Amino acid sequence: MSDAALPRRAAGRVADETPLAKTLAIAVSLVFLGVFFLAPLVVVIAEALAKGLAGFVDAILEPDALAAIALTFTIAAIVVPLNAAFGLAAAWAIAKFDFAGKNLLTTLIDLPFSVSPVVSGLVFVLLFGAQGWFGDWLAAHHIKIVFAMPGIALATLFVTFPFVARELIPLMQSQGTAEEEAALTLGASGWKTFLTVTLPNVKWALLTGVLLCNARAMGEFGAVSVVSGHIRGVTNTIPLQVEILYNEYSIAAAFSLASLLALLALVTLGVKYAVEARAGARAG
Amino acid sequence: MSRLAVWRRPSPLPGFGLAMGVTLAYLALVVLIPLSALVIRASGLGAAKIAAIALDARVLAALRVTFGVAFAAAAIDVLFGLLIAWVLTRYRFPGRRFFDALVDLPFALPTAVAGISLATLYAPNGVFGAALARIGVRVAFTPWGILVALIFVGLPFVVRTVQPIIEELERELEEASATLGASRLQTLRRVALPQIAPALLTGMALAFARGVGEYGSVIFIAGNIAYVSEIAPLLIIVKLEEYDYDGATAIAAIMLAVSFAMLFVINATQSWSRRRLGLV
Numbered sequence: 414m415s416d417a418a419l420p421r422r423a424a425g426r427v428a429d430e431t432p433l434a435k436t437l438a439i440a441v442s443l444v445f446l447g448v449f450f451l452a453p454l455v456v457v458i459a460e461a462l463a464k465g466l467a468g469f470v471d472a473i474l475e476p477d478a479l480a481a482i483a484l485t486f487t488i489a490a491i492v493v494p495l496n497a498a499f500g501l502a503a504a505w506a507i508a509k510f511d512f513a514g515k516n517l518l519t520t521l522i523d524l525p526f527s528v529s530p531v532v533s534g535l536v537f538v539l540l541f542g543a544q545g546w547f548g549d550w551l552a553a554h555h556i557k558i559v560f561a562m563p564g565i566a567l568a569t570l571f572v573t574f575p576f577v578a579r580e581l582i583p584l585m586q587s588q589g590t591a592e593e594e595a596a597l598t599l600g601a602s603g604w605k606t607f608l609t610v611t612l613p614n615v616k617w618a619l620l621t622g623v624l625l626c627n628a629r630a631m632g633e634f635g636a637v638s639v640v641s642g643h644i645r646g647v648t649n650t651i652p653l654q655v656e657i658l659y660n661e662y663s664i665a666a667a668f669s670l671a672s673l674l675a676l677l678a679l680v681t682l683g684v685k686y687a688v689e690a691r692a693g694a695r696a697g
Numbered sequence: 698m699s700r701l702a703v704w705r706r707p708s709p710l711p712g713f714g715l716a717m718g719v720t721l722a723y724l725a726l727v728v729l730i731p732l733s734a735l736v737i738r739a740s741g742l743g744a745a746k747i748a749a750i751a752l753d754a755r756v757l758a759a760l761r762v763t764f765g766v767a768f769a770a771a772a773i774d775v776l777f778g779l780l781i782a783w784v785l786t787r788y789r790f791p792g793r794r795f796f797d798a799l800v801d802l803p804f805a806l807p808t809a810v811a812g813i814s815l816a817t818l819y820a821p822n823g824v825f826g827a828a829l830a831r832i833g834v835r836v837a838f839t840p841w842g843i844l845v846a847l848i849f850v851g852l853p854f855v856v857r858t859v860q861p862i863i864e865e866l867e868r869e870l871e872e873a874s875a876t877l878g879a880s881r882l883q884t885l886r887r888v889a890l891p892q893i894a895p896a897l898l899t900g901m902a903l904a905f906a907r908g909v910g911e912y913g914s915v916i917f918i919a920g921n922i923a924y925v926s927e928i929a930p931l932l933i934i935v936k937l938e939e940y941d942y943d944g945a946t947a948i949a950a951i952m953l954a955v956s957f958a959m960l961f962v963i964n965a966t967q968s969w970s971r972r973r974l975g976l977v
Contacts, residue, residue, distance in 0.1 A: 428871035445780075446799060449845075450849070453815055457810060502720050505716040506717045506720050509710050509713075512705040512706070525728060527910075532735070532930070532933070535937065535949050540734045570727050571727055590710055603711035606710075628807075632806070632808070632809070638912075652808075652809040652810070659917065686797075
């Protein structure tokens with residue numbers, strides 16, 4: 414190694430790209446993100462307001478649109494608390510204890526992420542549809558699951574199943590069990606330990622998980638599309654209503670409804686990013 | 698108690714039984730029993746019937762488009778995802794935080810919203826579609842449209858898998874490589890890339906698996922022309938609408954089997970690559 418090489422390079426970092434390479438890499442990245450990510454977002458807002466603010470408000474207040482909004486909120490209100498409770502239970506078992514088969518259990522919890530949304534909907538048709546396993550029994554008892562609200566809730570439950578558990582498990586694993594053990598030693602009950610020690614430690618991750626779960630629950634399309642039956646004003650969620658409007662060439666109305674979900678996505682991402690930045694700052 | 702200890706290490710914390718019971722019961726009810734309905738129904742059809750359905754020209758074309766385009770999109774996501782992850786982690790520039798947050802957009806934006814938005818952009822009278830039409834390229838209502846949609850949904854899987862690895866790369870190794878006379882490109886290729894490669898493969902597998910199953914963001918831009926731009930998930934819905942439950946079940950079973958097999962293969966390559974580098 415020649416000694417002359419060192420002082421010449423020591424001006425910048427020894428191991429770094431040239432300024433030109435950096436600028437090029439940044440430019441290519443931003444153009445790519447601009448074309449694939451920013452442009453679709455801008456289009457949603459621009460098309461939603463294509464007929465002015467009044468057109469936007471009219472599209473939202475249209476009766477079928479309002480029914481779709483109400484159904485979407487109902488589904489989310491059923492699905493999110495159930496999956497949040499499950500996520501807490503699963504994270505407590507997996508993160509705080511050592512047992513055989515833990516990797517298998519974690520893989521099974523992630524399973525719905527590897528299944529196509531359409532297949533996720535199909536399995537419930539195979540179970541509860543007219544030709545399904547329980548089809549005859551349900552028909553005899555006049556219970557409607559598929560092409561009705563319960564089917565939509567079940568399919569959404571399946572699709573959003575891993576979100577909360579996934580946010581909680583790595584965090585609770587990294588936090589260990591020392592604080593809980595201290596609380597128990599000091600005489601707190603198991604529930605009190607969970608509520609006053611564990612829960613406050615994971616509240617931000619829980620919030621992120623709940624928001625991601627909620628965004629997916631409100632926005633799920635493929636699975637819900639299979640089990641919904643597409644009855645206007647009855648079994649159409651917001652995404653399904655968006656599809657119908659778009660296919661009818663009511664483009665501005667479709668984008669007006671879609672912009673509600675886009676707004677929800679932006680708020681979700683904003684909170685997620687703030688929570689992560691906060692966690693990063695605390696970790697140093 | 699002693700039997701329990703065989704599969705669980707003793708712990709002073711309470712609530713294992715309750716938490717585990719809730720987890721297993723809920724997992725079985727919501728995920729495992731419904732999925733087993735598909736598996737049992739598919740095995741009831743038998744391999745010969747499934748093969749016959751899969752070899753039907755329209756089904757075969759749909760499977761080919763679905764897996765082929767998902768693979769191409771995952772490969773493109775690997776290239777740009779690596780670059781974007783590197784830029785977001787290593788460089789400082791105005792707007793970096795905004796673009797970093799933007800990468801997660803496909804995780805939060807409903808697929809139907811992305812679908813109509815991409816379709817509007819790339820339609821012949823759309824902003825990108827009109828510009829591309831002038832140079833004779835048609836994206837909307839062709840397999841290229843499927844590619845665009847799948848690049849969109851897959852990118853965050855690559856970026857978010859690779860980013861933490863880049864953050865933890867030891868700069869000292871790169872500096873050592875540079876002082877030993879390697880050019881920057883050599884250092885990146887022979888010191889940095891081998892450490893990132895396993896994560897890159899994982900990201901690609903995740904993007905691929907997601908792309909294979911994707912429905913909402915694809916169907917608006919794809920045009921859904923049978924034999925040309927019809928994806929397998931859409932064909933499942935077409936079969937269901939024709940009350941052809943067997944056909945729908947067979948296609949679903951094939952998709953499930955192939956994506957699990959792919960994930961398994963790539964997971965195996967990944968652990969092999971980790972062993973090779975002595976990271977385990």
